[in-house]
Amino acid sequence: MKVKATQTLKNRIYRKIRSSEQDVFLTADFKRFSDEDQIIRALRELSYNEVLIKIGKGVYVKTRRSKITGKTVPAKPFKELVEETLMRLKIRWEPDELESAYRSGKSTQIPVNTVIKIMGRASRKLSYKNMTLQII
Numbered sequence: 001m002k003v004k005a006t007q008t009l010k011n012r013i014y015r016k017i018r019s020s021e022q023d024v025f026l027t028a029d030f031k032r033f034s035d036e037d038q039i040i041r042a043l044r045e046l047s048y049n050e051v052l053i054k055i056g057k058g059v060y061v062k063t064r065r066s067k068i069t070g071k072t073v074p075a076k077p078f079k080e081l082v083e084e085t086l087m088r089l090k091i092r093w094e095p096d097e098l099e100s101a102y103r104s105g106k107s108t109q110i111p112v113n114t115v116i117k118i119m120g121r122a123s124r125k126l127s128y129k130n131m132t133l134q135i136i
Contacts, residue, residue, distance in 0.1 A: 009033055009034050009038055009039070009042045010042040010045055010046065012033055013030050013033065013039070013042050013043065013046065014046060014051060016029075016030065017046070017051065017052065017062060022084070022088075023061055023062045023074075023075045023076050023081065023084060024059065024060075024061055024081060024084045024085050024088050025052070025059075025060045025061070025062075026058055026059060026060075026088060026089070027039055027040060027043065027058040027060075028058070030042075030043075043060055046060075047060065050063055050072040051063060053072070053074055053128065055074075055078075055081065055085070055126050055127060055128050056085070056124060056125060056126040056127070057124075057125075059085055059126065061074045061075060061076075061081050062074070062075040063075060074128060078128050078131045079114045081126075081128075082114070082116070082126055082133050083116075085126060086116070086118075089122075089124070091118060091120075091122045091124070091135070092118070092119035092120055093116050093117060093118050093119060094116070094117050094119065095115075095116060095117070096111075096115040096116070096117060098111040098115070099111050099114070099115070114133070116133065118135055122135045123135060
């Protein structure tokens with residue numbers, strides 16, 4: 001995507017996304033550019049152009065091309081994106097016992113299903129294709 005001489009909202013958001021180190025973006029990240037309706041419209045266009053993927057209400061992630069299929073996929077595995085999203089939303093969480101044991105080296109068994117314990121109250125649904133995290 002080439003940036004034109006006039007900076008449209010979509011181009012300004014695109015430049016911020018490409019220059020950012022983070023992979024998860026909230027609509028609030030672009031609040032200084034314009035009002036929420038225009039930001040959502042620009043993010044929808046960027047999703048259509050496969051620059052971003054929407055994984056939840058107001059939550060978008062960077063994309064990359066798959067080396068195997070050539071299709072657009074999230075920049076990181078879904079599990080990592082969920083963890084980054086929860087941190088960005090300031091939702092306290094911790095991995096379950098199996099994940100904790102694997103991360104600490106107490107177990108060599110890799111957990112297949114991701115289970116995350118939410119500390120406190122939150123209500124959010126994050127999903128990409130057949131992977132879903134629903135916080136109730």
